[in-house]
Amino acid sequence: MRTLADLIFPPSCLSCRRPGARFLCVACEAAFPWIAQMCARCGRPTARAVLDCADCREPAPAFSTARAPAAYRGVARDVLMTFKLGGERRAARRMAARMAACAQPMLVDVITFVPASRTSMAERGFNTAQELARGVAQHLRRPCVRTLRKVRETADQASLDRAGRRRNLDGAFVSLRAPERVLLVDDVMTTGATGDACARALRAAGALDVMVVTFARAGD
Ligand SMILES: [Zn+2]
Numbered sequence: 001m002r003t004l005a006d007l008i009f010p011p012s013c014l015s016c017r018r019p020g021a022r023f024l025c026v027a028c029e030a031a032f033p034w035i036a037q038m039c040a041r042c043g044r045p046t047a048r049a050v051l052d053c054a055d056c057r058e059p060a061p062a063f064s065t066a067r068a069p070a071a072y073r074g075v076a077r078d079v080l081m082t083f084k085l086g087g088e089r090r091a092a093r094r095m096a097a098r099m100a101a102c103a104q105p106m107l108v109d110v111i112t113f114v115p116a117s118r119t120s121m122a123e124r125g126f127n128t129a130q131e132l133a134r135g136v137a138q139h140l141r142r143p144c145v146r147t148l149r150k151v152r153e154t155a156d157q158a159s160l161d162r163a164g165r166r167r168n169l170d171g172a173f174v175s176l177r178a179p180e181r182v183l184l185v186d187d188v189m190t191t192g193a194t195g196d197a198c199a200r201a202l203r204a205a206g207a208l209d210v211m212v213v214t215f216a217r218a219g220d
């Protein structure tokens with residue numbers, strides 16, 4: 001069905017921009033980097049399945065499991081960039097469907113999301129994690145609630161190593177009272193430091209189990 005949005009912004013592949021595709025064209029869909037083997041704990045893509053990995057050892061993250069449909073490269077990276085830049089907010093539904101399929105086996109009471117920093121909210125006008133969380137919640141038929149708040153601005157994580165990332169985010173998030181089983185949504189997981197910091201805040205607010213789902217996951 002053609003909508004007004006389609007007339008204003010004709011649909012095109014989110015990776016190669018070929019016109020006509022509503023999400024990905026046939027060629028880019030075939031190149032979608034689905035994660036086949038992963039770390040059972042943190043969902044990092046690996047050459048063969050492992051029980052834990054360097055990202056989730058010493059210290060172990062405060063979330064119990066993390067999953068993502070896609071490795072953070074190629075077509076999946078393009079999809080995320082196009083979505084984040086704001087022209088393709090409708091992509092959230094398709095992205096969320098893939099995330100929900102990964103999260104399906106997790107037993108959760110509510111879905112929540114990583115809050116945006118004030119600067120990225122001002123730049124984009126929307127929180128990518130929140131948009132994805134809404135879609136995941138619809139698929140999983142669970143409520144999407146805002147529980148987390150970022151209480152201070154933090155340095156850009158990209159320039160920091162693993163220990164530095166953890167320190168940078170220490171105490172950066174607080175949560176309202178959280179139910180027992182929470183599914184935390186974000187767009188991409190790199191080292192897991194953000195997921196860990198949010199999970200710590202959720203656990204301090206009463207959550208017994210925090211699981212994480214992101215659209216993409218960095219790794220080998
Ligand atoms: Zn394409």
Ligand SMILES: [Zn+2]
Pocket residue numbers: 039040041042043044051052053054055056057
């Ligand atoms: Zn791991």
